[in-house]
Structures are given as structure tokens and as C-alpha cells.
Amino acid sequence: MNRPIPPSDTPILSATDPAALEEAARLLKAGGCVALPTETVYGLACDATNADAVAGVYEAKGRPSFNPLICHVDTVERARALIDLDETGEQLADAFWPGPLTLVASKRAPSPVSDLAAAGLDSLAVRLPRSEALRALVSRLDAPLAAPSANASGTISPTTAQHVKDSLNGRIHLILDGGACPVGVESTIVSLLEPGRPTLLRPGGVAREQLETVCGALGRAGAANQAAPTAPGQLTSHYAPNASVRLNATAPLAGESYLGFGAQPESDDIVFFNLSPKGDLVEAATNLFTALRWLDSASDRIAVAPIPETGLGEAINDRLRRAAAER
Known part of the structure; x- marks a missing residue:
């Protein structure tokens, strides 16, 4: 499937406008990429099951294709269909979803998510966000949305629609404006890949202390492999200004x-x-x-x-x- 060509001047529409959501859904179904608000930062969403659409997100961001993407869902049931949630994962999901927590777990097979979105890994990063617009679009597509931050790779993450336009104008198809993001930093990422040993891969919008009241002490991740990170946001140089x-x-x-x-x-x-x-x-x-x-x-x-x-x-x-x- 050929992706639609982004307009030279990316439009900004309201994330609460039903007509704007319908247009966003149309573009996503066609393989396009749409920036939209979450409680953490603005994400650049595409259909996670469409490898061509995922390639478009990598291209728009200039993101290394070995860096996996977070798949966003609208329900816990959809998350369970994508990854194996153990008892700890279920407890964390019950306590912090919807919210700024991403869980990394083994992919269920066969997986509808493209290998490109998962960077070829046997694991998958999944989040159920608070964003009503994002969840509504997942429901409309009946598919998870892969959505890294909506900015050029390695640069400062966007917390307003204008930040997105300043970084990616003319490279993406649509921006949905939901105002400033209330959390302002990306989601916390916890790995469930070692049974009985949940590990904090990236601190974020849910503090370690909050997580540990639910799952006990979190393991600390070792140094990330810069050539093949296991989750988003692990590259050493990231979120960087020019200064x-x-x-x-x-x-x-x-x-x-x-x-x-x-x-x-x-x-x-x-x-x-x-x-x-x-x-x-x-x-x-x-x-x-x-x-x-x-x-x-x-x-x-x-x-x-x-x-x-x-x-x-x-x-x-x-x-x-x-x-x-x-x-």
C-alpha cells in the first residue's frame, strides 16, 4: 500500500472535534501518520500492524529503525491480546492504566504488530494512555497505534501542538491539538521479561515509589545496548537541544x-x-x-x-x- 503524501503545510485540528477524528482515522487507515496529544507528550501515531505506515513514522522522525516503538491500545483486553501479562503485569495495569506506564512483555504469537514496529524483537512495549483521542482512534481502526514522540529523532519532545509543527511541519499528515500535555515527560517503562523480577527500563510519568507500592522493589536495568535497545527511550543521547x-x-x-x-x-x-x-x-x-x-x-x-x-x-x-x- 502506498502511503499518502504529506501536505507541505501540516494542518492542525482540534482533538475534540468529531470531524477531525474521522479525518485522522481516514489518514491512519490509508497508512498516514497523525500527531496527537497524550498525557505525557504528543505522539506520532500510525497503524502498528501496517509496516509501510510504521516506515513512514521512522522516515518522518529520522528515527533509527532498530529503536522499537510503543504500541498504544484502548483497552486492557487489547493489551492482553498483544503481550503476555503475568500477575505483576496485571497488578500494574490495574493500578496505573489508563496512564503514563508502558509495559514490556513477550509478544503473543502470531502478532498483528509489524516486525518493524517491534524492531524485530520477541517482546513488545504496550501502553493504555489516558488520551481519549488516541483511544478513540484505536477503536476506530480496531488496531493498536504505534506512537513515538512527535518530534525529529533525538530532539526535545513536544508538549504542545505548535512544538510538533515546529519540528515536523510538511513531514506528517495531520496534527490534533489537545492543548498542553499535563504530565510533560514520557511514560515510565517497566520490563516484565524476567518472571518475578520487574525491571525499570526508563523512569517517567509514574514514579518508582508509586510502582513499588504495587509490585515490590523494581530491578535496575543495566546499560542499554545502543545498537539494539530493547525498549524506546534508551539511547544515551536523546531529548537533546542544540545547545x-x-x-x-x-x-x-x-x-x-x-x-x-x-x-x-x-x-x-x-x-x-x-x-x-x-x-x-x-x-x-x-x-x-x-x-x-x-x-x-x-x-x-x-x-x-x-x-x-x-x-x-x-x-x-x-x-x-x-x-x-x-x-
Whole structure:
């Protein structure tokens, strides 16, 4: 099947407009790719069962095809049809779905999901999001939607429709606008591949402490294989601005802009964005990618204040370390 050609100027329609959802469903059925809001960041969705459509998402993002995609579903029953959910997986799904949690488990065979979406692995990453628009489209297609973040690969993730347009205009077919994403960082990823040993692969919108109240202590993933990651979001350099990033800076150096948390520097001469003046990690996570985009446009060097490693701070620091990694 030939994919439709994206328009030179990608339209933005309301994610709550039934006519816009019908147009999105039409494009997805034809093999196109549609950006749409979730509670975490905007995703670039395609029919996960259509290898040609998945190739279109990789092409639009410039994403390495060895990097697997998350498959999004509309019900727990559809998730069970795609992956083997053990007792721990069922407990986590019951506690945190719909929500910002992705579970990686063995694929059921035969799998309707294209090998390209799974990067040829025997496992699959699956999430049931809160996004009504995404779930409605899964239901309309009667198929899971593969949906990585709707931005050029390796760059800052989008939390508004305009961020998507700034990054992918003319390369995708449609953007559904649902406003700013309330969580602001990607989903937490937990692996269920080792029986009885759930492992945190990527911190995200559900904090480790919340997960461990349900499933007990989570294992820690070792260093990801950069040539063949087992789940999305494991590449060392990721979520990166064009500017260089210096972490754990108590104050900016000359020529640096500053990404703050809590108390603001006294100088009025600093290019400054405060993630949360009151030191609230939830607010900081929501503002993270918007702040990085703004500072990236204002300077070529960004200093970042220390962020606590508790709660959502683990996810924030994970994204900042990847943003600061050597490229």
C-alpha cells in the first residue's frame, strides 16, 4: 500500500472535534501518520500492524529503525491480546492504566504488530494512555497505534501542538491539538521479561515509589545496548537541544542561560527559566521540555540547577542526563 503524501503545510485540528477524528482515522487507515496529544507528550501515531505506515513514522522522525516503538491500545483486553501479562503485569495495569506506564512483555504469537514496529524483537512495549483521542482512534481502526514522540529523532519532545509543527511541519499528515500535555515527560517503562523480577527500563510519568507500592522493589536495568535497545527511550543521547547542557550547576557561568528549580538567581542579567519556583517536581516535569526549547532558542549553552532524585525527579534527571550526553 502506498502511503499518502504529506501536505507541505501540516494542518492542525482540534482533538475534540468529531470531524477531525474521522479525518485522522481516514489518514491512519490509508497508512498516514497523525500527531496527537497524550498525557505525557504528543505522539506520532500510525497503524502498528501496517509496516509501510510504521516506515513512514521512522522516515518522518529520522528515527533509527532498530529503536522499537510503543504500541498504544484502548483497552486492557487489547493489551492482553498483544503481550503476555503475568500477575505483576496485571497488578500494574490495574493500578496505573489508563496512564503514563508502558509495559514490556513477550509478544503473543502470531502478532498483528509489524516486525518493524517491534524492531524485530520477541517482546513488545504496550501502553493504555489516558488520551481519549488516541483511544478513540484505536477503536476506530480496531488496531493498536504505534506512537513515538512527535518530534525529529533525538530532539526535545513536544508538549504542545505548535512544538510538533515546529519540528515536523510538511513531514506528517495531520496534527490534533489537545492543548498542553499535563504530565510533560514520557511514560515510565517497566520490563516484565524476567518472571518475578520487574525491571525499570526508563523512569517517567509514574514514579518508582508509586510502582513499588504495587509490585515490590523494581530491578535496575543495566546499560542499554545502543545498537539494539530493547525498549524506546534508551539511547544515551536523546531529548537533546542544540545547545550544550551542563548539569548540577548552582549558578550559571558567563554566557550560559540557566534552567532553575526552586529559588531564582538574584541577577537580572541571566536568561532564566524556572521549572518550579516552589520546588514542585510535578510542575517541573510539566515544564521541562518547554523550558529546554525556550532556552535552546535563547543561548548555545544551558546550565541546569540540581534536581532532587526523588519521585518525578528521577525521570527529569534521566531526560537531562540524556540531553547533556555526548553526541
